[in-house]
Amino acid sequence: MADGVAVPAALDGLAVAGVAAVPASATVPAGVTTPDSLDLYRTMRFIRRFEERAIDLVRAGEIFSGIHPCIGQEAVAAGACAALDPDDIVLSSHRGHGHLLAKGSDPGRVMAEMAGRVTGIDKGRGGSFHPSDFTSGVYNATGTVGHGAGIAAGIAWAAAKAGEPKVVLSFFGDGAVTQGALLEGFNLAGLWQLPVVYICENNRYATTLPVETAVAGTITGRGEAFGIPSSVVDGQDVEVVHAAVAEAVARARSGGGPSLLEMRTYRYHGHHTFEMLVRLRYREQAEIDAWKERDPLDIQAARVDAAARERVDAEVERELDEVVRFAVDSPRPDPADAMDHYYADGFRPRPGVSL
Amino acid sequence: MPKLSYLKALNRALGDEMDRDESVFVLGEDMNFALTNVTAGFLKRFGPDRVVEVPLTEQGFTNFATGAAMAGRRPVIEFQIPFLLLLVFEQITNQANKFLMMSGGQRSVPVTYLMPAAGWRAGWGAQHSDQPYSMFAHMGVKTVLPATPTDAYGLLTTAIRDDDPVVFFGPLASLSVREIVEYTDLAPIPLGSGRVHRPGTDVTVVALGHLVHEALAVAEELADEASIEVWDPRSVYPFDWAGLAESVAKTGRLVVFDDSNRSCGMGAEILATAAEEMRLQAPPKRVTRPDGAIVGAVPELDAVLQPTRQQLAEAVRSVLKSTGW
Ligand SMILES: Cc1ncc(C[n+]2csc(CCOP(=O)(O)OP(=O)(O)O)c2C)c(N)n1
Numbered sequence: 001m002a003d004g005v006a007v008p009a010a011l012d013g014l015a016v017a018g019v020a021a022v023p024a025s026a027t028v029p030a031g032v033t034t035p036d037s038l039d040l041y042r043t044m045r046f047i048r049r050f051e052e053r054a055i056d057l058v059r060a061g062e063i064f065s066g067i068h069p070c071i072g073q074e075a076v077a078a079g080a081c082a083a084l085d086p087d088d089i090v091l092s093s094h095r096g097h098g099h100l101l102a103k104g105s106d107p108g109r110v111m112a113e114m115a116g117r118v119t120g121i122d123k124g125r126g127g128s129f130h131p132s133d134f135t136s137g138v139y140n141a142t143g144t145v146g147h148g149a150g151i152a153a154g155i156a157w158a159a160a161k162a163g164e165p166k167v168v169l170s171f172f173g174d175g176a177v178t179q180g181a182l183l184e185g186f187n188l189a190g191l192w193q194l195p196v197v198y199i200c201e202n203n204r205y206a207t208t209l210p211v212e213t214a215v216a217g218t219i220t221g222r223g224e225a226f227g228i229p230s231s232v233v234d235g236q237d238v239e240v241v242h243a244a245v246a247e248a249v250a251r252a253r254s255g256g257g258p259s260l261l262e263m264r265t266y267r268y269h270g271h272h273t274f275e276m277l278v279r280l281r282y283r284e285q286a287e288i289d290a291w292k293e294r295d296p297l298d299i300q301a302a303r304v305d306a307a308a309r310e311r312v313d314a315e316v317e318r319e320l321d322e323v324v325r326f327a328v329d330s331p332r333p334d335p336a337d338a339m340d341h342y343y344a345d346g347f348r349p350r351p352g353v354s355l
Numbered sequence: 356m357p358k359l360s361y362l363k364a365l366n367r368a369l370g371d372e373m374d375r376d377e378s379v380f381v382l383g384e385d386m387n388f389a390l391t392n393v394t395a396g397f398l399k400r401f402g403p404d405r406v407v408e409v410p411l412t413e414q415g416f417t418n419f420a421t422g423a424a425m426a427g428r429r430p431v432i433e434f435q436i437p438f439l440l441l442l443v444f445e446q447i448t449n450q451a452n453k454f455l456m457m458s459g460g461q462r463s464v465p466v467t468y469l470m471p472a473a474g475w476r477a478g479w480g481a482q483h484s485d486q487p488y489s490m491f492a493h494m495g496v497k498t499v500l501p502a503t504p505t506d507a508y509g510l511l512t513t514a515i516r517d518d519d520p521v522v523f524f525g526p527l528a529s530l531s532v533r534e535i536v537e538y539t540d541l542a543p544i545p546l547g548s549g550r551v552h553r554p555g556t557d558v559t560v561v562a563l564g565h566l567v568h569e570a571l572a573v574a575e576e577l578a579d580e581a582s583i584e585v586w587d588p589r590s591v592y593p594f595d596w597a598g599l600a601e602s603v604a605k606t607g608r609l610v611v612f613d614d615s616n617r618s619c620g621m622g623a624e625i626l627a628t629a630a631e632e633m634r635l636q637a638p639p640k641r642v643t644r645p646d647g648a649i650v651g652a653v654p655e656l657d658a659v660l661q662p663t664r665q666q667l668a669e670a671v672r673s674v675l676k677s678t679g680w
């Protein structure tokens with residue numbers, strides 16, 4: 001943990017009943033290289049500024065219907081994906097921009113996707129809800145929360161049977177751990193010792209529902225019940241996240257089966273940008289402020305040279321200018337193509353009107 | 356020539372495809388002992404890596420198949436009871452079937468959902484007697500419903516080779532149907548191709564699934580009164596509208612014989628399309644199940660809740676008598 005960044009007292013009180021306090025640190029397993037601290041900082045800075053620029057585009061009407069920002073949770077995406085090889089696979093969630101960017105998707109194409117442009121990673125058909133990018137290994141994001149857990153098991157099984165040493169990272173939120181399908185996925189992964197790392201981004205709320213009022217028992221207990229090694233991780237510290245995920249990935253790759261990591265983190269913004277309009281009041285400003293005291297970017301910034309950081313910040317801005325320009329200047333889809341890609345053989349459904 | 360049963364046709368089609376293509380594998384419950392007979396002999400033939408026994412975890416293994424398909428495999432899931440498809444309706448319609456489109460055409464999900472005992476099970480109660488094929492057609496999922504062993508062979512083969520999700524309904528009442536065939540004549544059948552089982556000129560009876568056999572019996576019974584064309588779509592989505600239009604153009608009259616629920620069922624869809632697009636000389640009729648459920652526990656009640664030969668005969672007579680709208 002960064003010197004001088006103390007865990008606020010508020011954090012302890014935020015623990016789910018029965019779960020041990022957030023561990024102070026984790027160590028990277030032997031043989032795994034720690035990523036450069038500045039690179040990790042850069043990824044997080046990029047994700048944050050990317051989303052802030054995206055929110056500008058939501059306000060400008062370029063991104064239709066808004067997004068689920070992951071601002072505040074950047075350390076989880078950056079630290080976890082830094083523990084993967086390029087061939088490894090990520091299953092994302094509705095809050096997936098950070099996962100895509102950290103896994104190496106082209107940021108311009110991700111922004112274009114969110115803006116519904118034909119240059120987007122899914123030609124505008126996925127939107128911000130359902131990102132898939134097979135060029136970077138992000139396979140999908142189910143709108144039905146938690147249902148990717150079984151898909152992850154299937155991908156991991158197929159890869160293992162093909163003799164490919166791939167690991168699948170499956171992301172979901174604390175709201176997802178009350179879904180039955182998620183537990184069925186855990187059962188299969190645990191039963192067959194599949195190379196999956198399940199990452200719960202516990203940002204404390206499922207839309208407006210606080211985790212304490214939703215989750216019986218513990219999140220890690222759900223993994224343990226299926227014989228899956230499970231632990232709580234400080235999701236604000238990117239190096240701690242990286243070490244924990246690297247350990248789980250190494251175990252999965254060597255045939256040691258799945259893991260569940262509960263990342264304690266927090267989203268600063270609303271569940272979705274629609275909260276800018278409806279102004280829901282389900283959490284106290286004091287709570288938000290307490291979490292901001294341990295901002296993941298600040299924690300990492302304290303570990304890197306100030307001049308280098310300023311250089312990175314400026315680079316990120318320049319790159320994002322390009323990203324936004326690319327997205328906004330890209331063509332919108334042709335309505336005549338609305339039913340392209342419905343079926344692999346090109347079959348088109350009958351239109352809804354017959355004249 | 357050998358006698359091929361519907362069940363044996365499924366076994367043969369699946370086995371042939373697993374031989375032909377290493378990426379095909381089958382998963383389901385009680386697979387190791389081939390409870391339904393569909394996978395009889397497979398464990399020994401293909402081993403546990405391709406005949407995967409799964410725990411009772413339908414949402415889990417249906418999503419699992421989606422993942423395996425994304426990663427390059429061709430899973431065939433065998434379901435034992437129609438209601439299990441309701442349990443995984445979301446996984447099939449919302450995850451697997453929308454994935455190609457949502458990913459902008461990046462990857463398809465070639466899973467086959469094999470339901471080899473669809474429909475009423477005498478004495479098994481209301482919860483084991485559903486016939487939910489119309490629901491999948493409604494959601495745009497490729498859905499096949501073969502009536503005969505050769506069609507079952509041909510359509511299961513095509514379903515497995517298809518790059519999209521396909522739900523295969525094998526009606527329970529058809530499983531024991533046998534046909535004399537030469538095995539070398541068995542061949543894939545394209546989705547969306549209907550079949551004239553019996554040509555006729557007075558009225559088209561569209562019969563679905565096992566009701567094809569019932570309709571043929573009625574056509575025979577009424578042979579002196581009317582020339583009935585028995586037409587079987589074989590796949591309910593995509594549907595062979597051109598084939599139906601051809602039949603209706605010849606007969607000008609239409610009765611649909613459909614074992615799914617009346618409201619928003621295939622019967623309703625066929626009638627609506629015919630009314631919109633085809634030239635009918637008299638209002639069409641449909642003979643279906645009622646909405647809701649078959650009691651499924653007492654033969655007296657069950658029998659009247661399912662489409663019967665007598666109901667079809669009456670519907671045909673009334674459509675023939677009708678002279679206009
Ligand atoms: C199964 C299911 N139920 C409800 C919803 C509606 N919904 C979308 S996101 C969301 C909250 C999810 O919370 P969580 O899993 O904690 O993820 P977070 O949004 O906090 O990242 C809900 C309820 C859904 N998409 N899927």
